[in-house]
Amino acid sequence: MKGFREKAGASKCFSKSTPDTPNRSLASVGSELGSSESKSSKGSLLSSLFNSAFSVFETYSESSANEKKAVHNKSNGWTAAVKRLVTAGSMRRIHERVLGPSRTGISSSTSDIWLLGVCHKIAQDEALGDAAGNNGLAEFNQDFSSRILISYRFDPIGDSKITSDVGWGCMLRSSQMLVAQALLFHRLGRPWRKPLQKPFDREYVEILHLFGDSETSPFSIHNLLQAGKAYGLAAGSWVGPYAMCRSWEALARCQRAETGLGCQSLPMAIYVVSGDEDGERGGAPVVCIDDASRHCSVFSKGQADWTPILLLVPLVLGLEKVNPRYIPTLRLTFTFPQSLGIVGGKPGASTYIVGVQEESAIYLDPHDVQPVINIGKDDLEADTSTYHSDVIRHIHLDSIDPSLAIGFYCRDKDDFDDFCARASKLAEESNGAPLFTVTQTHKKPVNHSDVLGETGGVPEDDSLGVMSMNDAVGNAHEDDWQLL
DSSP states (O other), rough: OOTTTOOOOOOOOSSSSSOOOOOOOOOOOOOGGGGGGGGGHHHHHHHHHHHHHHHHHHHHHHHHHHTTHHHHHHHHHHHHHHHHHHHHHHHHHHHHHHOOSSSEOOEEEEEOEEEEEEEEOOOHHHTOOOOTOOHHHHHHHHHHHHSOOOOOOOOOOOTTOOBTTTTTTTHHHHHHHOOOOOHHHHHTTTTOOSSSSOOOOHHHHHHHHOOOTTSSSSSHHHHHHHEEEEEEEOOOOOOOHHHHHHHHHHHHHHHHHSSOOGGGHHHHHHHEOOOGGGGGTOOOOOOEHHHHHHHHHHTTTTTOOOOOOOEEEEEOOOOSSGGGGGGHHHHHHHTTTTTEEEEEETEEEEEEEEETTTTEEEEOOSSEEEEEEEOOOOOOOOGGGGOOOOOOOEEEEHSSOSSSEEEEEESSHHHHHOOOOOOOHHHTTTOOOOSEEESSSSOOOHHHHHHHHHTTTSSSSSSSOOOOHHHHTOOTTOOOOOOO
């Protein structure tokens, strides 16, 4: 991740047509592991593993084209190939090479678990398996399994030869999960839990429909790639958190231009929080209240002073690893009622971190491979089992990649004010190492929407990119901030 240049170029809003994405090599998993020379041997090993794993799909794709088989035969072929790959355990072994062996379950301690702003108290007898204890652990399990999981799927992407996002799409999938939770909180509320029986809530099914794997689904990986072209998104290429956040901003803007205010797939403003001068000078990102207000006004087309708002805060908290000074404050963000968790993981292998217990980060894993399922928005009897998981995985907080993005959802102005108060207190108690700060207004206000324009274009320079490591070394300070 580090040293990855998230470069922007001129672009316009995308249409519903098939994306014209660059055809890049999927074989190089070195990009999935980061560009550091110290990881080159590991990247080479995983590259060969991915090549072997993908051979069944490439062979099938070529034979299908040559023989012009029927569509239903193709579908059967993909399904069989996926089953062979997953059953053989290839993807789980690859996943363990990237993230390390999975740690599952919770620790046997009695410490609280914070899951997206909700505290689950685990009694000692529960941690030891005593059913006589209170139901805190059961409540946590129900809460965790109600979070939406979006993982690798197999489906042709645009007009490229790439038929899956395996090996490069984990950042996109992790970001989809974060946005999906924001929609759950907005439409169904934080206390919502997945029903045990059908029919499901219509709002829940409609949310899953938005993230289907086809161009007809507004927040599909296909549309994200098209919207993020200006930030370097392309099928087969890995992308960092900052570019991912900006791509969601661009996608929402383009869809807002195409539909009326009452028909928004994402019924909230998006505010990507950057540092001074839009992050060009580095330092802690600044939540500017006036900027948030402008984003709400633009979203409502001037019809409201405030709207629901999604805050995305891309951060780089060190060079090779997270600076230990940031870990306490990073952990405390999960206590915010507005918390949407973190898009991050180990270097080059993104996950969706939804909670913390002591020094462990609890996450949903997008690296499990599943066949494509596109759920109709009116199908209240749909099988949604692949969109949830009851396997609780965790990694140590100090082992996560320093490049990450934090999300927050504020329902209204009062909720936003509460967030600002909590964030300001967190910054004051950070011992000089705040994750981000809060201010009423910038000295030189920056409105990224004005910079991009309504067409979604961006200036042809590197001001939005992450500086290369060679450039950043000369500007490194005690906090190890890499410039955004």
